[in-house]
Amino acid sequence: MTTADTKSIPERKRGSGVRMVYDLLRDEILDLVLPPGSPIDEVQLAERFKMSRTPIREALVRLAGEGLIDTLPNRSTMVSNIDFLNMHTYFDALVLMYRVTTRLAAEHHRAEDLKVIHARQAEFAAAVQAQDALAMIATNAALHSAIAEAGRNPYFTGLFNRLLDEGRRILRLYYQSYNDRLPQRFVDEHEDMIAVIAARDVDAADRLAKAHAEQIVHQIQKLFTRNERLDMAL
Amino acid sequence: MTTADTKSIPERKRGSGVRMVYDLLRDEILDLVLPPGSPIDEVQLAERFKMSRTPIREALVRLAGEGLIDTLPNRSTMVSNIDFLNMHTYFDALVLMYRVTTRLAAEHHRAEDLKVIHARQAEFAAAVQAQDALAMIATNAALHSAIAEAGRNPYFTGLFNRLLDEGRRILRLYYQSYNDRLPQRFVDEHEDMIAVIAARDVDAADRLAKAHAEQIVHQIQKLFTRNERLDMAL
DNA sequence: TGCATTTTATTTGTCGACAAGAAATCGACG
DNA sequence: CGTCGATTTCTTGTCGACAAATAAAATGCA
Structure with missing residues (x-):
């Protein structure tokens, strides 16, 4: 050779x-x-x-x-730049898609979907355990994408994946700044969501997805208002 | 030269x-x-x-x-082919976006938005009056796009316009087959929706948008099940 | 005649080169 | 010394041509 x-x-x-x-x-x-x-x-x-x-x-x-x-x-x-001005509108859309996809997953999932979802959740938990921020983002997106797939609506999954991609850069900033604190809470919330999906409890799925999404959004917004102050201090 | x-x-x-x-x-x-x-x-x-x-x-x-x-x-x-098999999933997504955008319009619209919306509605009514199917599709999409714009969430408007484009071919089939019956009912429903948006009645906006969207979906599905029978008869 | 294989033909994917457009550099003039 | 204009340079947009890949046609063989 x-x-x-x-x-x-x-x-x-x-x-x-x-x-x-x-x-x-x-x-x-x-x-x-x-x-x-x-x-x-x-x-x-x-x-x-x-x-x-x-x-x-x-x-x-x-x-x-x-x-x-x-x-x-x-x-x-x-x-392209990240649109920080309209960020809250992005989060509104993200929360809605979280809710819709999780709700539909509880409604329409099949046995094979749960296997995939559990596998993705295990990968996310492993990433959290390893404190690998990049892996957390990827596996988290993969988990929620799998949940969306279980909802069996390709239009929703398409729109949702699009949103997740657009927000990946913002999430990157988020995990970048929080890589010391382990987001173990996300793992637990995911477990709860998966449980109610498996139980086909549509209302609970909607409620948990809403809470989960809004919690994340709250964390990120807290981060950015803090950064805003730092920027102003310069 | x-x-x-x-x-x-x-x-x-x-x-x-x-x-x-x-x-x-x-x-x-x-x-x-x-x-x-x-x-x-x-x-x-x-x-x-x-x-x-x-x-x-x-x-x-x-x-x-x-x-x-x-x-x-x-x-x-x-x-690309029109995905008739998953058409109902498309309509689910469309109904949801109709509701969200109309609801947000009732919440966040400004005075100048209403002007645009009224203009679009007038154009749609003119298209109905003229029995111009192609113009109906275009002006109807423009009207709902304007309503979405008034909701002041660029992500929702983006997703919504995307959906409207994807469905334009299905709507084309719909209007193609119904160009004798005037969809005057749509004009009236639009008027009602615009009225509650102007009144900032969020719940009524959501309700009317849902009814409007589901009515359209119902019409189209009726058309397609009929066509399905025709196809089977061949 | 029917089937497998080679040959041709058509369409796509890639390349190197050239031209247009805009910024940067330079120079002339007030 | 500053400003305006010409020229240079650098990047993009477009072109014509070639190569690869696949389908269709043609050929050979049983």
């Missing part, structure tokens, strides 16, 4: 390059590795991935379609 | 070609001019619009991002 190492990864399947750069950029943006306002350079990405600008451009178009990057015509393209 | 007329419309602003073909294809798909399953040929569009395949490709990527077209890798791309 001495002749092949001139190019370590020369082989790329025909349609895979776009998804690769799309997934990577998406993750880097949502995990705040690329903070809001970061410039996105096409040629830089092109030589980094050893491909032409065309597939990179396609990935950027997709990201722009999801609102993760902003493209000024004929000018630069950059990572 | 005899040398310049070899190309009648050679001038195109630099970034406008993409939006042009995007808007056109989008309208043609949503208005069922391009029915589900229609093949989309890149080179055909390229020569039709007198431009390279690159900007057409970008427009197609955007449309695929919104789920309006399906792209099989390395193979054809076609207009």
